[in-house]
Amino acid sequence: MPTSSRFAVAVHLLCGLAFLEKSLGRGATSADLAQSVNTNPVVVRRLLGILSRAGFVEGRGGRSGGYGLACAPAKIRLDAVLAAVEPDGVLALHENPANRACTVSCGIKPVLGGVFADAERALHASLKRTTLADVLRQVEAAD
Amino acid sequence: MPTSSRFAVAVHLLCGLAFLEKSLGRGATSADLAQSVNTNPVVVRRLLGILSRAGFVEGRGGRSGGYGLACAPAKIRLDAVLAAVEPDGVLALHENPANRACTVSCGIKPVLGGVFADAERALHASLKRTTLADVLRQVEAAD
DNA sequence: TCTCGTGCTACTGTGTTGGTTACAGAAAAG
DNA sequence: CTTTTCTGTAACCAACACAGTAGCACGAGA
Numbered sequence: 001m002p003t004s005s006r007f008a009v010a011v012h013l014l015c016g017l018a019f020l021e022k023s024l025g026r027g028a029t030s031a032d033l034a035q036s037v038n039t040n041p042v043v044v045r046r047l048l049g050i051l052s053r054a055g056f057v058e059g060r061g062g063r064s065g066g067y068g069l070a071c072a073p074a075k076i077r078l079d080a081v082l083a084a085v086e087p088d089g090v091l092a093l094h095e096n097p098a099n100r101a102c103t104v105s106c107g108i109k110p111v112l113g114g115v116f117a118d119a120e121r122a123l124h125a126s127l128k129r130t131t132l133a134d135v136l137r138q139v140e141a142a143d
Numbered sequence: 144m145p146t147s148s149r150f151a152v153a154v155h156l157l158c159g160l161a162f163l164e165k166s167l168g169r170g171a172t173s174a175d176l177a178q179s180v181n182t183n184p185v186v187v188r189r190l191l192g193i194l195s196r197a198g199f200v201e202g203r204g205g206r207s208g209g210y211g212l213a214c215a216p217a218k219i220r221l222d223a224v225l226a227a228v229e230p231d232g233v234l235a236l237h238e239n240p241a242n243r244a245c246t247v248s249c250g251i252k253p254v255l256g257g258v259f260a261d262a263e264r265a266l267h268a269s270l271k272r273t274t275l276a277d278v279l280r281q282v283e284a285a286d
Numbered sequence: 287t288c289t290c291g292t293g294c295t296a297c298t299g300t301g302t303t304g305g306t307t308a309c310a311g312a313a314a315a316g
Numbered sequence: 317c318t319t320t321t322c323t324g325t326a327a328c329c330a331a332c333a334c335a336g337t338a339g340c341a342c343g344a345g346a
Contacts, residue, residue, distance in 0.1 A: 005237035062344025094148035122269035139250035205313025
């Protein structure tokens with residue numbers, strides 16, 4: 001799987017935002033965050049747009065604009081972040097049409113769907129135990 | 144994430160193999176399996192090659208050759224199948240080099256790595272509860 | 287009014303995947 | 317022993333998603 005790094009970058013951005021808000025007392029621009037992630041401001045704005053629609057951050061345009069967290073770091077659970085940036089989940093069924101003449105081909109998808117749903121639930125349950133505040137605390141402790 | 148469907152197809156193939164072995168008493172060729180999955184025999188052989196190296200199936204070349212399961216369906220746990228076809232896991236860190244001037248940039252990766260490892264463990268623990276025999280039974284029950 | 291940052295669009299380059307063709311090698315059938 | 321039929325690879329193509337980039341309209345503050 002050419003696993004996308006959107007989730008990792010999203011958490012990085014949120015963490016950077018929380019850190020800058022705490023240490024500088026102000027929001028951060030997409031250029032600031034792009035420097036931290038070592039990428040392009042547009043990439044940051046694209047991802048932050050998704051996180052904004054999901055209610056995690058707010059962007060203000062105009063001079064001295066920038067981004068700020070829309071809720072407390074302790075309220076942001078990583079499973080919600082994953083759901084926002086990877087709405088289709090991490091396990092996918094194959095889209096090939098079923099072969100009507102084959103029992104397995106006809107019956108496998110609902111079965112796999114159930115198994116996958118359970119697995120994704122377990123993944124999200126694990127991520128739910130970590131909040132952005134936890135991540136930030138660990139990052140600061142390692143400093 | 145353009146989530147690959149390798150895992151789903153792999154389970155489908157193993158299930159088809161188990162089903163055909165049971166119902167026909169013989170193995171199946173890549174052409175048989177390709178019909179079930181509605182894809183190309185080479186795609187099937189590629190995936191079955193991975194599963195063969197992982198010890199789940201055996202392929203015999205030559206006339207009246209084909210594939211057979213290398214172990215009992217009840218012994219094949221889906222987490223092991225996932226590990227075989229997606230060795231890098233489903234959650235990936237971003238590869239951008241860290242910005243040395245930024246606390247978050249320098250510290251985030253080990254923290255995220257730990258969180259991701261826990262989440263993947265939970266995912267695998269869930270998949271471990273299902274064996275190929277379970278999948279086969281459910282598929283046959285739905286028939 | 288001027289500056290600066292978001293939000294959005296369009297385009298490019300790159301990497302992965304699935305699909306396809308082709309072929310060498312092996313094993314059974316005759 | 318020859319023919320058939322299968323696996324195991326390699327090479328190539330098209331489709332797709334993604335990161336990266338440039339450009340511009342809009343809005344808010346200085």
